[in-house]
Amino acid sequence: MPKLIFITSDKQEYAVEAQSGVSAMEAALDNLVPGIDGDCGGVAACGTCHVYVDQTWLAKTGAAQEGIEQDMLSLTDNAGASSRLSCQIIMSDELDGLVLTMPESQH
């Protein structure tokens, strides 16, 4: 199973395992990672699972997708070029070791 690491704004690290095919947001919720709420259940419609993708990983995850993900991020505090909604990052072996940092503003 691919592993991923969430780093909170106060530098706490949460290493979790995710099944291939589930989103990073769901992996966070399943492992009670604080700072990821996922209120909309994974359809990029609430902006409560905002993360920054570590630069070295951005090519693999891709940038935020045009449409509702970009629309929501444009209204989210402190969103930037490496911002994604983690519900739109689907885990796979290719993303084993992925590092996601959380913004201060989520909580």
Place this chain on the structure above:
Amino acid sequence: MNANTLDAELAKSLPLEDFDVSQTELFARNGLHPYFERLRREDPVHYCKDSIYGPYWSITKYRDIVDIDTNHKVFSSDVSVGAFVLDDTTLNAVDGAMYLPNFLGMDPPTHDVHRMAVSPIVAPQNLLRFEKLIRERTSEVLDSLPIGEEFNWVDLVSIELTTMMLATLLAFPLEDRRKLTRWSDIVTTRPGYGLVDSWEQREAELLECLAYFQRLYDERKALPPRPDLISMLAHAPTMQDLTATDFLGMLVLLIVGGNDTTRSSMSGGALACHLYPDEFTKVKNNPSLLASMVPEIVRWQTPIAHMRRTALEDVEFRGKQIRKGDKVVMWYLSGNRDDEVIDRPMDFIADRPRARQHLSFGFGIHRCLGNRLAELQLKVLWEEATKRYSRIEVVGEPTRVPSNLINGFIDMQVRLHV
């Protein structure tokens, strides 16, 4: 036959084509759920051919509502093509009503500019700043309530706390704060519902609101920027060409959004605690459950019963043909009771798993701006209330607001037990 049995019977026997769930009497007597239940089962995307607001579509299932809410390119909120509430008279200059434009009634890109001008007021840093103040005020209000005697919870708790909060956000003179309550109430009403007698009266009062805020605006424009909504508007580079009409439109959105909503959740929470006393006790014994109790209150009450969109093109949705210009109503109140998504949806369950998944704040670009602040106010209220009381008893039937938008209460007689 009491009202609830009557609606349960009617919802079974009435032909679907005669359903009109927008009737305010249904809200006033809390009779809607049997109708919504049948619509979700038999005709989840329902066309009402005639109502006092004209024909409209009802979207009643959770997932369908999310689909409409996130498809703002087809289902528009823009005031130029309609409104974001079913009743056009709330925000448009029709039938004697006033034009009140604001960013909830805008599509991107203008929407984003206006929303971003005020959104910093509820940024996390500001919420931290507010928490202490909210706790002091909440404690003070609760400590002043009588024990074992009936009083109106809506007036002494819900209105008092939310209006003080709104006054703080606006840096509005506290001694005049009940003006905010009044203006909030008259925005979402029509003549004949007990608040105003004529359109002229509603307009005159809203113009008083504008004049009052114009003074505050002018004062703050002359001073350095401060972290209150009026100062933020006065100094935002993107808001410098705001007309008086735009300003009033923005004000009514901030006033209603920041007032009626949390007010209804505070009242609905008291009713939930009365109807489900074991859930109240659970939280009293384990305050960590506030994290799920608060979103559960917001779901169970659903303070905004609906939001409306207008179709910008002909579109097929779940096998129904929606035409360009049609009114499409997302009934959050129904979607939040959809048992395909929410387990035992009629019940209030303080420790509900994934309680944050509900429709009450809407989804997509128009999602509630102040949801974190609302949750903070509710968390503090129920944290302080569970510390002080063993039970909250609602005496008699509460009086509900006769509105298909504001799902709230006018009067709720409560007796507190220590």
